[in-house]
Amino acid sequence: MVLVLLSNLRRMSLSMAFISITLFPPRVARSRMVKTTLGYGVPATEMGSLFLEQPTFGLTIFLFTIASMVLSMSFKVMLFGASDSYSADEKMQVTVSLNHFGKGLVERMPRCRFGFIHVVNNDYNHWFLYAIGGTSHPTIISQGNRYSAPGTFAAKEVTCRGLLKPAQWKNWNWVSQGDHFENGAFFTPSGSPSASKQFGADKMMPFKPGQMVPELTKYAGPLSCRIGRPC
Incomplete structure (x- = not known):
């Protein structure tokens, strides 16, 4: 089993396909990022200058958390799950936390197939089509995020379930709790409102109200650290 956290990165074009995901303390994660590889031979940079640009598709990881990143200028940002036919991804567990989704992002923040x-x-400051999408009945628990919709009327909805009809996704567990919506943004829920309790809410990362997100994410991105000195 591979346990990985991506933390405090700034990236311009991140497109990833994951199998599954979990949580590492930031200090442990940063040390383990050194000399690891992403995708097909795309190296993580040395500690102190963690930038991730133009990685290739093909990254396969079992447990994963993406935290404290600044993301911008990308069409398809994150994809979790190999395909709609690969049901083994039911075991996937992903945490996306304390990230800043900035200018130039279009969709998939993330897009999910299967899994939890x-x-x-997170601070969703921009999207062009949608922010969070999915197919193949993933469970999506959205807690304490700030969603600021674009000016385009057709893109106010945070969520996207492709071209499926409501009858096909009405039982999927997509829940919004404590989120803050701006500029007409809205989240379309489905399934059980108490889905987070079904999956062990006591073991999930605790969340703060969405109004606090700007303060919580102000240190997202690369840290200004030097070897031998406190960050």
């Missing part, structure tokens, strides 16, 4: 996705205390 916890989206917590």
